[in-house]
Amino acid sequence: MNFDEVLSKIGGFGKFQKLLYVWICVPQIFLAFHMLVSVFTGAVPPHLCRSTLPSAGTPSTLNFSLLSSPDGLPELSCTKALNHSDAAAPGDGHLTMSCQEGWEYSTETFQSTIVTEWNLVCSNASLNNLGSSIYMSGLLVGALLFGYLADKYGRRIIILISLAIQATFGVAAAFAPNFYIYTALRFMVGTSISGVIMNAFVLGTEWTGLRQRMLAGIITDYFFGFGYIILAGVAYLIRDWRKLQLAISAPGFLFFIYIWVLPKSARWLMANDRNEEAWEVILKAAEMNGKPISKDLEMCQVYQTEDKTALKKKHSLFDLVRTPTMRKQSLIVFYLWFVNVLVYYGLSLNISDFGMNIYLTQMIFGLVEMPARTITLFTLNRSRKFSQLAFLTVGGSACLLTTCIPSDLSIVRTVLAMIGKFGITASLSIIYVYSAEVFPTVIRQNGIGIGSMCARIGGVLAPMMYLLRNINPHAPMVLSGLCPLLGAGLTLMLPETANKPLPDTIKDVEGEILSDEEDSVKTAILDLRNVTMDSHRTD
Structure with missing residues (x-):
């Protein structure tokens, strides 16, 4: 009896599992x-550059509408006039020089941001995008580090450590004295995000029965969507960046109660020869689910025997690209991971570009997540392939269409961006399931691991993508449209995997190619045998 059979006896999604999902879903809001x-x-x-303003001007009385030129590019924000009136615009033919006396910022929407505090504008504007990319690179480092540590030391302890890092460094970021320390602290928060996301999902999956795993995985995504929406309200009420950073980080210390309520993974304990500990948790789960069982340690030994037998034959990352069909499918899946995350965070982190109220846009983008994730529950069972293709097409096409809409039609642009976000969010939910079914069992974990790394690379590049606005204002959205359409x-x-048995070996994936090779070998053997028999007859 393996662990899945044990779960079927104690309940695959009973009271124990439901309570577990409460514990692992609440942190998703803070993530x-x-x-x-x-x-x-x-x-x-x-x-506006201070030198371009009347001496009596104050942030509350200044006319910030002077900022935009006919082509929508800032003119008075980074330069000052050297002759005639102080408010003369560079486009009027006056000599200009870079702003050296600082800036005045509008306080209509924000009391303060890291941009206003550390003047991350004009020549320093790229630092803001770089800071976001460094934060995203923290997710990549965290995925590599905490994924390895979780396999070695267990899911629960890594979740606890990650939550502690998240709260500690998140609060510290609210008191950062300069941009560089702030970025370093945010990098550490990023590493902890990966530690929580990966291991909370794995812990929940390892305790959930086969039939409920897809639904259980979607549940955690819903709570991330709730956090998306709630953030809009919290940010609307707290307009100072330091107070906002503190407000989202300090409650993280409440998760110290997880030391007593978060269970260990019995599956991981069994796989690491800690059978006594595993059965203590299993018996507790069985009792809570109302399905008590006797303590039969022989079941653990059978599970371990099967597990070690399965691990005898080792496979490497090279097996992902060694054979032609596997290579083609692996590279396509890796690209899909990359492009989904690139566009998802490209749209999510740059909602101010669509021209509508930033708080309202944030809430709308969060609300879109709910139907996008729900619809996949109905389409996935019909076709993985068509679902992935359709949602990528919807997302990419909508993003491309935003470039055709004039900037003064901000509502239309936001609606199109919302449709793009809908398509990409649904596509991102599907790739988790699809990739697990494309890769055969012997290299499935390696394939998903590399896919996750490609996704993190997409996350790192997402903030930097908007630096392309310096080349062309529409370049980021063109890229956000073309990349999904290519995907x-x-x-x-890719093959259709819905309602089909999972491939277990690379030979299952290669199918006809390996069969043809085998037929060729058999034909050669038969020809050799016939030649030999003919020679014997001649003799």
Whole structure:
């Protein structure tokens, strides 16, 4: 009897599992806070070079509408006039020089952001995007580090450590004396996000029965969406970036109660020869689910025997690209991971570009997550392939269409961006399931691990993508449209996996190719045998 059979006896999704999902879903709300708070803390309010302003001007009385030129590019925000009136615009033909006396910022929307405090505008504007990319690189480091440590020391302890890091460094970021220390602290928060996301999902999955795993995985996504929406309200009420950073981080210390309520993974304990501990937790789960069982240690030994037998044959990362069909499918899946996360965070972190109220846009984008994740529950059972292709096409096409809409039609642009976000969010939910079914059992964990790394690379590049605005204002959205459409085309080359048995070996994936090779070998053997028999007859 393996662990899945044990789960079927004690209940695959009983009271024990439901309570466990409460514990692992609540932190998802705070993960969304930390992932998306830079939309508000790193926002760039309208600003004017002090030298271009009347001496009597104050932030509350200044006319920040002077900022925009006919083509929508800032003119008075980064330069000052050297002759004629102080308010003369560079476009009038006056000599100009860079602003050296600081800036005045509009306080209509934000009391303060990291941009207004450390003047991350004009020549320093790229530092803001770089800071977001460094934060995202923390997720990549955390995925590599905490994934390895969780396999070695267990899911529960790594979740606890990650939650502690998140709260400690998140609060410290609210008191950062300069941008560079702030970025370093946010990097540490990023590493902890990966530690919580990965291991909370794995812990829940390892305790959930086969039939409920897909639904249980979607539940955690819903709570991330709730955090997305709630953040809009919290940021609306708290307009100072330091207070906002403190408000989303300090409650993290309440998770210290997880030391007593968060269970260990019995599956992991069994796989590491800690059978006594595993059965203590299993018996507790069985009792809570109302299905008590006797303590039969022989079941643990059988599980371990099967587990060690399965591990005898080792496979490496090279097996992902060694054979032609496996190589084609692996590269396509890796690209889909990359492009989904690139566009998802590209849209999520740059909602101010669509021209509507930033708080309302944040809430709308959060609300879109709910139907996007729900609809996949109905489409996935029909077709993994068509679902992935359709949602990538919807997301990419909507993003491309935003470039055709004039900037003064902000509502239309936001609606199109919302449709793009809907498609990409649904596509991102599907790739988790689809990739697990494309890779065969012997290299499934390696495949998903590399796919996750590609996703993190997409997250790192997402904030930097908007530096392309310096080349062309529409460049980021063009890229956000073309990349998913390319992914939709590549999806046509993937197999359909819905309602089909999972491949266990690379030979299952290669199918006809290996069969043809085997037929060729058999034909050669038969030809050799016939030649031999003919020679014997001749003799």
